[in-house]
Amino acid sequence: MDFFNSIPTHMDFEGQARAEKLSRIIITLFGAVGLIWGYIIQQFSQTVYILGAGFVLAALLTIPPWPLYRRKPLSWQPAPKVTENPHKETAKKGKKK
DSSP states (O other), rough: OOOHHHOOOOOOOOHHHHHHHHHHHHHHHHHHHHHHHHHHOOOOHHHHHHHHHHHHHHHHHHOOOGGOOOSOOOOOOOOOOOOOOHHHHHHHHOOOO
């Protein structure tokens, strides 16, 4: 179980933007090439196959959290201390009118 917990499963914000931009570029390029190739050979199915290959490539490159997408992690603030029963405070605040 420790092996699975040691696998990083996050991306930073800039990594998410980089992954989205890369996937859009890959899918657009494969779509354009597929459309041109399909038009040349008059087979729309070839366009779909090439676009599908681009989708698979984009998914393999952008869905896993590769180290490329984890270069600038956020430094989070420490969590505030929780009172014993936080519902009592909200109940008191809600009764004042």
